[in-house]
Amino acid sequence: MGRWNADVEAAAATRERKIDEAHERLADAVEAMAADGGFRRAIEFAARFRTRSFNNCVLIAVQHAEAFEAGRVPTPQPTYVAGYRQWQRLGRQVTKGQSGYVILAPLTARYATDNPAVGPWRLLTRGEQPAPGEVVRARLKGTKPAYVWDVSQTEGDPIPEPPMPQLLEGAAPAGLWDGLASQVVDDGFALLSVPTAAGIGGANGQTDFLARTVTVRGDLDDAARVKTLAHELGHVRLHAPDAADAQAHRGVIEVEAETIALMIGAAHGMDxxxxxxxxxxxxxxxxxDKSVFDVVTSTAERARKAAVAVLDRLETRQIGDGEPPGLGAARGDPPRTREAPRSARRAASSRSTAVTR
Structure with missing residues (x-):
């Protein structure tokens, strides 16, 4: 029993060390973004691996770059990433000597109660069964290290390559305007057009929460119009004046909306x-009252989730999401990073009922 306890404690210590190392690597990468404008590159990367959380996208990007510099992988950017068993299910095997990329996966625990409305909830130990009449729910307890490998670190059956969207300069992806417009209308907004920017104060687009309208100028080329519409849909989804999750600062609001638009555009092969x-x-x-790390990671994760929700409802041809074709939904991503206090976000969002860009 003593040896078993020592092994358990050693495994727990190793897990905590790897979690700490992942957080340190993530913090260093976010600090580098602030120094050289790397946020755009991180978002472009996240658009191609959008089923992963933003934090895990950053971790994968940093570790793959290190592997490329060390000569362990042939390309500076990963193509498809998956776990060890997932690659095996696709008929591929991790090449001997290839180290996986550490990501942060959710660690859950089971809780039971006989009164789910008010609790209290008690933690069930491993193998423990609930008492008769108790309700059981899984809740997030923390994170644990998990590992993924790029396809270039594996060998075996070929991966079928889906067709990539091809766009001419100034052209919009087929069906994207109609798909975005449908979601704007479904969210309860009228979609309007004005001949020039003069009709909306010099902006390309405007979202008016009081009038429940989204307006896009009509003298832009098709690509610019669809980009603007995606930006305004981002405002609709995240920035209503009374929304509990509305961000506190106007600069962050605009970054979120443009990040959503960028991810939607990137998913369709746009420039x-x-x-x-x-x-x-x-x-x-x-x-x-927020660190740059918290603001950057929470902003990016909110935008990523909003963009993925939009993309999931579109019937358009999109680039891959970083998973090997045929694998199915990604696993091993933690929930969003902590966000700013809701009271602060409501206070800032209530200052105006219209958002323009």
């Missing part, structure tokens, strides 16, 4: 250089 995501230092450091 992301036309999207105007400002440097981290111009917006994250202006939020009071």
């Amino acid at each position: 992301t250089s036309t999207f105007s995501v400002p440097y981290v230092t111009s917006w994250a450091s202006t939020v009071r």
